[in-house]
Each structure stands twice: as structure tokens, then as C-alpha cells.
Amino acid sequence: MFKTIIYSIFLFIGISVSAQEAKGINFQNVNLEEAKKIAQKENKLIFIDLFTTWCGPCKLMKKNTFPDEKLGEFFNEHFVNLAIDAENNKEGIELVKKFRITNYPSFLFLDGKGKLVQYDFGYYNAQQFLQVGNAVLQKSMTSKKPKSAMKAIDQVKGKMVGDKIKNFTAKDQFGESFSLNNQKQKIILVFIRGQWCPYCNQYVKDLQDLSPELQNKNAKLVIISPEKPEFIEKTIEKTNTKYTVLYDEGYKIAEAFDVLYTPDQKTLEFYNSKLKDDFANSRSDQSGRLPVSATFILNENKEITWRHFDPDYKVRASTVDILSQL
Template sequence: MSLQKRLDAFKATFESGLPPYNVHRSAVDTLQRATDELIESGLAERAKKVGDVAPCFILKDPDHWPIGSRKLIADGPLVLTFYRGVWSPYCNLDLQALQAALPDIVARGASLMAISPQNAVNSRRTIHENRLSFPILGDPRGELSAAYGLRVALPDYLVELYLTTFGTDLSSFNDDPSWTLPMPARFVIDQDGIIAYAEVSPDFTKRPDPAELLPVLDGLVAGGRA
């Protein structure tokens, strides 16, 4: 089953109002309102695109070891995926699909890094619960996601929904009182530091299939840029 079909199946169950989620229709409508407003804002269209220079970074993994993009791309293409956090079932399904595709990514000489604003404890939880063998890097206060044009401030009505209905306190998850999140996104960066693939998802229930990465990586190998 494709990643999007798995996401659609989860969404149908979640929005049905039936156990185990028992979500009221008003909560579903509020989530949809926030998604519609984000799409209409055009923010996704202003994010980093193919052909742009990729912002450089040095971020820490959950064990506080620094990992830098310059060193990574010196060894081969870099796949970056931005996700919201371990509290999001959609993000977890996305990460699981990337884990399944990891052997194909590595076989093409590329590395894979996931980036989230959540704190180190929750990044370790992400790795454990999703059985990941690629690094999760912390993006404190979403500074790298902002550099990519992905950072979004949640509207007050959505903050209230997360707190009162879902019991999700992002200020605790992220050790950041700002209540900002990245739009989910996927990028491939070539060895010249240029973005060769970019897909941004203002609708968090929609994600590109990891299989889309493979022809891009093949093209970089064939073109001598990997």
C-alpha cells in the first residue's frame, strides 16, 4: 500500500468519530479550517524550491552530537524530511515509509535526515516507536524550518484545540513557547548544495511517496553530481 493510501485510511478512521479516536466533528472542522487557511496563504509556494541554494545547518541528534550539512553533502546527496513531531500519526506513518525506503536511498549514495522542532526526549521516542535507523535532528525554535520557508505560527483557535481536545502541549514537546511548526516537507540536496527536489505539504495529511526520491537520486548519480 502506498504511503498516501495509508494516510488516507488513517484519516478516514480518525474523522469517522468512532473508537478509538472518538473525535467530534467540530474538531475535524477546526483542523480543516486551519489547513484551508494555510493553503490559501500561499506560504508553501514561497518555500525553498528546486534550483535554490539549500540553507546550511549544524544540528544535534538526540544524544547531542552535532551533524552538519556540509559534511553530509561532501559524501553524497542529502535527503531532508521536515516533520511536526511524534505526537502526529501522519508524521509517524511518513517516517515509517521513509525507513522502508532507506535501503534504496543508501544504495544510491545518499543520506537521510529527519528534522523536527521537538526536544531530544521526543526525538528518541520517535526513533524507538517507529524503529528508525536514520537520525532525527532537533531544530530548536524551528530556525532551520524558517530558513526553508516552512515555519508556521499556529492560530489561537488551533492552539486551544490541541490543548483542550487532544491534550497536546507543543510548548512542552518542543521546549518552545512559540507554538510554531514546520509544514511537512521533503528535499533532496545535491553535492553542490543545490536543491534538486522539493515537495512541501501545507495539508499535513498529504505526503509525497518516498519512491519519488529515487529517480531524482538516480539522475544525480548519472549526472555525476553524487
């Protein structure tokens, strides 16, 4: 009986320790070649913490930063994580020579083939290092996209009046499937950037003034958001909108209307630093792409009869102009 109690206590302690360790970044006990195979198989990047035993900031990263639960969730999902001694490990010594490392801790972010995506060094707290990881992931995903899919804002022109739109489907805020071909009335499509955008929220509020008029005009207003359902809920909470809001998963609708663009790197860094999770994790990927805040009116035959397209997100179609075109 006593042995059973002792065994249970040690088992409980072991489980507790494992649970605590699981909260932070999970550094795997594999070499770089094995890490490459895992990264390629699981479609991940490789993160290497290159440390020394005498380095104070290295110890602080290990004690204060890497155990952070939120940081661990992100890095464990997107990276194969390695911690390598730069001076007492053969592979670490080789990495120091290869990448000419002089500062510690050094952080190597590699792709599945071992090619350097980004290098960084020095002490970061958990929140700061999460931003570093986000930036690396976005940089990697952007480099994988074909050039034709990665347009700057001055390269997108939007579909033109007279263009016929092919059918698309998406889930609305209630989880119901929306199909363009099933709509028998005129459709007003409004693209927004997300619930983090104050201009979008105010515009959605302003659009409520149209609601009493739409039934008489045989028209339905539909809002297109690139954000996941949990973030669309925030849009609805902030605007009290009763309109249909569609999650444009994978940006398929935005691409079909040629309103999808990638902000420049400076803008992406600003959004990530200021908006954090509301920007980085709100969409179906980490590319940072956004739709131009455009408005299109489609007739019953799914042809564009009017549009408002302005790359300036502060300039939106007026409710007066929309009504006059129905």
C-alpha cells in the same frame, strides 16, 4: 539534649512545610510595582489571583488547584505570582476599579509593564488552569514576535528547486553535532511536526523502505523535528527509525527552508486541549509554531534538486517519487 531534640523536631517540621508549599504556585509577598520589576528582569508575565474572603470558589482554588505540583512548576517558571484580596487590600480595590471586576475569583495576566494580556475568572481544577496558563503564555509570545516571523500556513512557500542552502548545524538523537557542510552525499530532508502526529509517525515508518536503496544512490535521509530530545526519543520509540533525527532548536532550519508557520488560534486551542504537554512543552518555545511536512532533496553542492511541499499535513512525498529523483 532535650532542647536540641525539640529544636530538631521543629526544624524538620519547618522544612517539611516549606517543601510542601514549594510544590504549588509560589505567591510572592510583593506589590504590583515590585512584581513588574521582577517580571521585566526575569522575562516573565504577572499572574494575579484576585480573591475575596467570602468567595467559595476562591477558597477551592487555594485548597485544590494552586497547590498542584505540576501547575506550580509551570507558573513559577513563567509568571510572577500575586494573590491579592479584592476588598481588604488597597491595591486590590484599585485593580477592581481599573479592570471593572465583578466576578471572583478573577485572574489577571499582565505583561512586565502592567498591560493586560488576558482576563479570566471562576473555578478551574489544576489541569484546566494549566491550559489557561499555557494559552496566556502562547498569546504573549506570539504578540512579541515580529510579523515577518509569524506566518500563517498560506504565507509559507518553501524553498524552490535551484536554491542553494547555507550551512546549518543541529544535534541529532545521540547528542552528536550534524553539519550540512560536512555531508558529502545527497541529502533528503524530511520535516515532521512531532511524535504526537500520527501521520508523521506512519510516514517515518514508511520511509524505512528507502533505506536499502539510499547507499546505492549516494544519499542520506535526515528527519527534522521541532521537538526537544526527550520528545524525539518518543518518535524513535514509535517508529523504530534508524535515520538521523535532528532537533531544530529555535526553528532555525524550518525558517531557512521557509516551512515554518503559526496555526490559527482555534487550531492551537485544540492542540493544547487534546495533546496537553505533548504539544505545549515539546518545542523550544511556547509559540505553537510548526513546520509544513515538506521534503527536499539536496545534491552534493547543497542545491535543492527536488521538493514536495503541500500545506496539508496528510499529504506526504511518496517513496517512489523520492527514489526516482535521486
